[in-house]
Amino acid sequence: MASPKKKLQGLVAATITPMTEHGEINFSVIGRYVDYLVEEQGVKNVFVNGTTGEGLSLSISERCRVAEEWVTKGRNKLDQIVIHVGALSLKESQELAQHAAEIGADGIAVIAPFFLKPWNKDVLINFLKEVAAAAPALPFYYYHIPALTGVKIRAEELLDGIQDKIPSFQGLKFSDTDLLDFGQCVDQNRQRQFAFLFGVDEFCIQRFINFVVKLELLKLRVSQNQRSLALGTATSSFPHW
Numbered sequence: 001m002a003s004p005k006k007k008l009q010g011l012v013a014a015t016i017t018p019m020t021e022h023g024e025i026n027f028s029v030i031g032r033y034v035d036y037l038v039e040e041q042g043v044k045n046v047f048v049n050g051t052t053g054e055g056l057s058l059s060i061s062e063r064c065r066v067a068e069e070w071v072t073k074g075r076n077k078l079d080q081i082v083i084h085v086g087a088l089s090l091k092e093s094q095e096l097a098q099h100a101a102e103i104g105a106d107g108i109a110v111i112a113p114f115f116l117k118p119w120n121k122d123v124l125i126n127f128l129k130e131v132a133a134a135a136p137a138l139p140f141y142y143y144h145i146p147a148l149t150g151v152k153i154r155a156e157e158l159l160d161g162i163q164d165k166i167p168s169f170q171g172l173k174f175s176d177t178d179l180l181d182f183g184q185c186v187d188q189n190r191q192r193q194f195a196f197l198f199g200v201d202e203f204c205i206q207r208f209i210n211f212v213v214k215l216e217l218l219k220l221r222v223s224q225n226q227r228s229l230a231l232g233t234a235t236s237s238f239p240h241w
Contacts, residue, residue, distance in 0.1 A: 008080055008107065008139070008171060008195040012045040013037055014052040017066055025062055031073040044079040046070060047109065047173065047197075051148065055084050056111075060092055064099050071103045079106075086111035086143060090127065094134035101135035108132075109141040109173060114149035121153055125165055132166045139170035141195070146176055156184040163192070171195030 018029040037043040048070045049055030049063050058066070067083045074081050083105045085096035093110060100108050110131050118124035132140040144155045155172055163169050171194040174182050186196055 006079070007193055008045060008082070008141075008197070010045065011041075011043045012047050012080075012082070012197055013041075013043045014047045014050050014199070015070070017049070017053045017055075017058065025058075025066060027065065027069050030066075030069045034070070034073045034077055038077050044077070045082070046074065046078060046080075047082050047084065050084040050109070050143065050173075051145065051175070053084070056087070060087075060095065063096060067096075067100060067105065068103050071105055075104075081105050082107040082109055082141060084109045084111065084143060085131065086113075088113050088115050090130055093131045097131050097134040097138070101138050105138065107139040107141060107170065108135055109143045111143040111145060112149045112151040112153075114151060117149070117151050118153070121157055124151065124153055124158065125162065129166050132168050136168055138168060140166060140168040141171050141173055141197075142169070143173045144176060145173075145199070148175075154178075154181050156181050156188065159185055159189060159194075169194075171197065173197045173199050175199030 015033065018026040018033065020026045037046070047053075048067055049058070053066070055063055055066075070078075070081055070083075083096070083100040085093050085100055085108045087093045087096065090113075097108050097110075108131075110128055112118060112124055113127060118127060128140070128142060142155075142158065144158075146152050155174055155176075159172070172185060174185065174196060175198075176182070177200055182196070182198065
């Protein structure tokens with residue numbers, strides 16, 4: 001069974017693919033990108049050729065070269081480099097998975113095929129299984145992003161028994177706002193050392209802002225009650241969460 005040198009956790013940067021003004025990939029920037037993430041942001045894990053990196057808009061040769069550059073420039077600097085290898089073609093996904101293994105990536109991830117969509121869990125798992133088998137020594141992650149793929153199979157349903165069919169399965173990138181589904185994924189797999197990465201950054205930011213606002217309101221109400229106690233007019237009203 002594939003196992004990462006350590007569990008993928010913490011911040012994982014979904015990297016952009018730098019381009020020149022002529023639409024060519026600017027490979028010379030990637031080394032500086034690595035240094036920026038590590039030295040300025042304290043981020044040592046990356047997710048390459050995903051949605052943010054426009055991987056599905058690149059040619060296979062371009063995706064391979066981008067992956068190579070990240071692995072080369074990230075050596076001894078980054079902890080884990082996960083390469084997204086999903087494609088509409090099973091053979092292309094397998095080719096990208098094999099390439100990721102050959103260049104020394106730390107893991108691979110796959111999006112659901114979204115032209116001829118899998119219509120149930122078993123069909124989707126069969127596709128993922130074939131890709132994972134092309135690089136059996138690499139940890140394998142499913143990239144769940146139904147808003148883009150249109151594949152509405154719940155992640156919690158997919159995870160049920162998945163390691164029996166994909167021994168290298170190590171976790172999930174969950175890019176959806178269905179927190180019930182995400183919570184069930186975590187709750188029902190506590191005994192397994194799966195990595196669960198939440199990929200809707202703007203949703204996290206909004207939740208954080210809401211939390212800070214509520215915290216400030218609570219502090220204000222506590223302060224008002226403390227003043228009221230001093231005057232003998234305390235109330236017991238607190239903001240509802």
